[in-house]
Every structure is written in C-alpha cells, then in structure tokens.
Amino acid sequence: MNCALISIGTELLFGQIINTNTVYLSQQLNTLGINVYYHFTVGDNHQRLKEVLNYALQNADMVITTGGLGPTQDDLTRETIAKAMGKRLVLHAPSMKRLESFFRDLNRPMCENNKKQAYLPEGSIVLQNNNGTAPGFIIDHEGKVIISLPGPPKEMMGMFTEGVMEYLQEKSKATIYSRVLRFFGIGESALETELLDMISNQENPTLAPYAKEGEVSLRITAKAENDVKAMALIKPVIEEIRSRVGEYLYSEQDEELAEVVAKQLMEKQITISLAESCTGGLLAGRLTAVPGISKCFYSGYITYSNEAKAGMLGVKNATLEKYGAVSEETAKEMVMGLRKKQNSDLCVSITGIAGPDGGTDEKPVGLVYIGIMYKEQLTVHRLNTFGDRARIRNYTVLSALNAIRNAIK
Template identity: 50%
Template sequence: MKCEIISVGTELLLGQIANTDAQYISQELAPIGIDVYFHTAVGDNSERLKECLRIAWNRSDIIITSGGLGPTLDDLTKETIADFLGLKMVEYQEAYEHLQRYFKGKKITQNNYRQAYFPEGSILLPNNNGTAMGAILEKCNKIIIILPGPPNELVPMFKESVIPYLIAKSGYMIKSRVLRIFGIGESQVEDMIKEIIINQTNPTIAPLAKEGEVTLRITAKGKEEAIIDKMIQDMEEHIRDILGDYIYGIDDDSLESIVGQLLIKKGITISVAESCTGGLIAHKLTNIPGISSVFKLGTVVYSNEAKVDVLNVNSEVLKEKGAVSEETAIQMAQRIRQIGKTDLGLSVTGIAGPDGGTAEKPVGLVYIALAEDKNVICNKYNFNGNRLKNKNLASMYALDMVRRYLIK
C-alpha cells in the first residue's frame, strides 16, 4: 500500500517548527509494510490543501494528514477533507462527550465545539492528551487518516489506534537493518557490492554516506517475520563476507559504543592524550555506560609546553620534528600509557585549521598513535574539512584504530 503524508500548518512553511510528525509516521509505517512515497507540507489554506489532496488521491492508497484540527478559524483540515470528498460535517456525540470530559465542567467556548464535528462516516480516534480527536475515512478503496499536529497528541494516537487499524489492512510487514561502515567511502562500498545492488529485489540495499562513515540499509518485505529476519540475516552475511572488518556495527551502534564494549568485555584499560581533538575522544568514550572500569585517564595537551610538562615528551623531538609528527605522536601515546598505568595509550596530534598549516604540514594533517607494552603503531592522515570536521574525523579514526587492535 502506498502512503502519502500531508502536514498542515503555516508554521511549518515558515520554519518556526520542525516537521517531526512526518518523520515519526514514516518510521512507524515501514515495519508494518506500508511504503511512504511522498511528504507534503502545506499552509493553513483550504484551496491549497484541497489541491494537495487531489494530487495525493490520484497516486496514493493512504493519505495521512497532521495538523489543522484546533478550534480556531484557520484550523480547516476536517472541513477541507469533507468538501473534497463531498461529505457533510456532522456532530459526533462521542467527540462532544470527549470535550466535556476534557474540560471537566469548565465553560466550553463555541469554537471548541467545532472539534466535535467530523466528515460524515468518520471512524473517530481517541485523544487522551488534547481536545482534538482524530478520524479515519474510507472511500473508493482509499483511506484518509486525520491526526492532530502536536506530537504529544499524535504519537500516542498513532500507536494506540492507527497502527492496529493499518496492520489489519496490510498483509505485509517491512523490517530493516543498518550496517555501519568505517574506513572506506561510499563509492568504494558500492563498487565492492555492485553485483548485489544490481541484482537486488527483496531484500533491497540502500547506501548512505554520512560524515566519516557509510551506512547500508537492508530492507526486506514479507508476511512472516521469521522469513523476513532470515532474508535480512542472509544478506548481511553476504555483505560481511565482502566488506569484512570495514563493518563495525549495526543499527544504533557508534564507533565509541563498539570500542567501549570491546574494552569492557576484554578488560583492557586505556588512557588518551589529545592535542588537536581537544578532548573529543575522551568525551565520546565517557558517553558509554560502564567505561570507568577501563578508561583511566584522558588529558588535553594542546601546547608544546603541556606536552613536555604533563607527558614528558622530549623537547628536542618537538624542536626538530614539530608537535605534528610521527615521533611526537608516538611519545605521547607511550607516555600517557605509562602515566595512566594502562594496557593501551592512544594519542592524537594534528592541525585542525583553518590556520596553522604549511606546504610541508597542511591543514588536516593528523598523526594517531596507539601504544601497548612492547609495540606502538602510528598512522598519518590528511583530512580535507573545516576545523570541526577535521576534529571529528580524527576522533573517529583514532577510535577505529583501537577497534581494529581489539578485534585482531
């Protein structure tokens, strides 16, 4: 079944509020097998809303509206839908009694009583958090679902009334799994799994590039949950065979959550010395519950003086090689490990920008080192972003270095 969401409210078009309703509805419809093909936002204008309804009616099976159910004159959604469908607006005793219960004996103004009127033939949807009940209309094998705009009213109404109704109408469900990939770009990922993408039917594969990482969404559709789960699992295993360790997690995982879990599981302790990232790695790690059992020390040594005074980095190395160098990064990792008395020492030093770069050491140059008892590795990177992007990428590559060490 094809669905379209029409969000009503001039405030949406003015950018005064974000359209979280449409986002939420789309997220909830996918697992029950209803495909959302279009989102539309329209102001509080009856003629423009009617035009949106005409377009949606011709291309979708289900139309869901949000907003425009209040008591004021610019709340015209129900009236416009009734006019569009050629239906009368009639008073519903159920809605009238709901208003009386809501106001608990207080005086109800005449404009509030407008909320007791709905297009004839409506199936009313309870609202336990506001005055505006929702409604469902069925006509000509089409469904129109009318919902209030405030999320605290729409969300429970959708969960408690709309989802059960739609599940009964749809014989299918859709499930997805997101694979999270780090260390290669979107084009390389697509090239590596090109045959899968070309031949995809069910499940489908959708790549998406984000800052520093790529995600692959595997989506399967069917009538039995166990079969859908098996389809997704088989596809995931196929992709993992191709991409290997570039895949670091699934769904809501982050690099820091995976690294934190691995450190805790293996009982491996770590200390971190940061320069250009300014404490970002420590911040990300300390977002992970239970990390205090393994994360012992984090320090920001931004200046050369701090590198010498706090970490005892050799001043001659700083003078000859510079703060942004392999030699300095290695000493930082070794010293922080010793000071923290931990299994691992991680360090980052670089030029975040926008100033400070030279021809020899341009903005975006970063060295990341990881020291253990008898060995230290150091990688060189050249990032090409603004200051914040370079800091974030450096923190992500540092975490990935730890991840790869822990899974080897």
C-alpha cells in the same frame, strides 16, 4: 499498500519547528509493511491543502494528515478533507460530550470555536484523543484511506498507537524489516562499487547505501510475512557483504562507532588512556558518553600546548623543536609518555592541525597523527583529511576509534 503523509501547519514552513511527526509515522508505517512514498508539508491554506490532498489521493492508496484539527480559524483540515471526499461534516455527539466535560474539569469556559472540533466527516471512524481536545478520524472510501491526526506530537502518537495501529495491521499483510550496517574507512562510492551486482539486482531484500559525516551506512530491507522470515532473507546478504567488505564493517546494528569500541573495551576488560591535542577532549567525551565505561577509562590528558606535551607527557623539547608538535615522533613520544604515566593496556595519542589556521605547505590543515600503543605494540597512523575544523576533528575522532577497534580485534 503505499502511503503519503501530509503535515499541515505554517510553523513548519517557517522552519520554526522540526517535523518529528513525519519521522515517527514513517518508522511506524515501514514497520507495518506500508511503503511511504511521499511526505508533503503545506501551511494553513485551504486552496494549497486541497490541491496537495488531491495529488496525494491520486498517487497513493492511503493519506495520513497531521495538524489543522484545532479550534481556531486557521485549522482547516476537517473541512478540506470532507470536501475532497464529497462528505458533509456532521456532529459527533460523544466527541461533543468529551469536549464539554474537558472544559468543565478544567473549570474553564468552552469557547464557541471549540465546538467545531466535534464536527467530523460523515461516515468516519472517530479516533478519541486522550491527550488533548481534537478528535481524529479515518475515512475508508472507494479504495482510498484518509487518516487525520492532530499536530501536537504527544496527541498524534497517542492516537496512532491507541486507535490507528491495529486498524493498519489488519489492512497491511506484509512486514518490512530492515537492518543497518555501518562502515568506516571506505567511501560511499567505493562501497557501492564493491557491492554493485548486489545493489543492482536487488528486489527483496533491497540495499541502499548512504553517507554520514565520515562514514557510510547500508540499509538492507526485506519484506515478508513476519520478522523471522524477513531476517532469513537478510542473513545471507549480510554474510556476503561481510565476506567482501567485512574489514570496514563495524556494526550490524546501526550503532555509533564510539559505542561499539566502548563495548569491546568493557567486554575484553581493556583499560585505556588518552592524550589529545587537536581533538581537545572530543574522543574522551565520545567514549564517556557510553555508560559503564568507567570500568576501562580512568583518565585522560588534553595536551593542547607544547608545554603540556612536554610537562604532562614528557615529550622531549628537542623532538618538538626538530619535528614539530604535529609529527610522527611527537605522537610516538606522547603515547609512550602516557603509557609510562598511566600504565593502561591501551594508550592513544592524537596530534594534528584542525585549522582554519596553522597549516603550511609541508604540514597542511587536516594532517593528523594518531599514536596507538596496545600492550607492547606501538603504531602511528597518519591522516590527511579535509574540511573545516569541526569535520577534521570529528573525522580524527572516528579514525582514532577505528584504530582502537583494529588494535584490539
């Protein structure tokens, strides 16, 4: 069974609001084993809505609309769907009663235009709205299903869970279950190359890689009668992937790298201290986003200037002069100074050129040194990355997290 979503509302076409309804419905439908093939958005325009609705009905088994069920003139969904399905709008007495009592309870007069919300396509299953005025409806007609829900997310979600979910569970036979693996240190194309035979010959489960800023995710999706059977299909695939590119794989549960690292530190009771220059607190900010990290993380230094590197961490002025603030030697002295001051199990220093200015031929923007001292082992990683200031800083934070992950493995 496959499905098209149609979002109706001119405010979406203006980019004034983000279409979260589509995200919610897509997630729900996929979990129910219903393939979402299309998202469409149209404005409050009768002609274009009609045409898109017809296109969707021709190309999908089921169409779910959100929006356009309100009381005002530009709310056209009921009329347009009724016409497309060759049905009249008829009064739904219980809905009219609910509307009347709704306004009575609010002690507000009910406007004439509110009444039109109680007129629904003949033969529909009516969906009660427990969070607003507009009822929704389901039409099941000649092998096609149309489900029409209100636009406000709260009303839509309430109606979906209370009135639609069960209906769809009965319609759909399969479950779609997916797991997202996350990788760092390997590009999207390199990952695909490593897994090409698995991706090409995929049927069930399917594999889909996609790139996020500085990292790659791989979604493995299986279709089966239930979760347990779907997971049984996915498990051997994950094992094979682990054996091929396991060194880059940092999460099998779609977690953030910072979360994975913070959890490992907490689990292994490793204390950590940070001294950041070009990332200016970003790494600390990312780690402290994870609740409970105060068990392992006590303090950090942001040593942005040379004076701070010397004064707060004891980096020698001679080192700064001879090698520069962005150098292996400075990263090393930063992390050694940090260890001396804090005596944490793991110390991390970062120094680099985030740009846009400050680069030279010899030391271009994107050059970063990360010092890691775990127990008595000191390593300095050198990065040559690219992009604007925000990308370089973000990629540096991810690289540092990955270096921590490897150090404490």
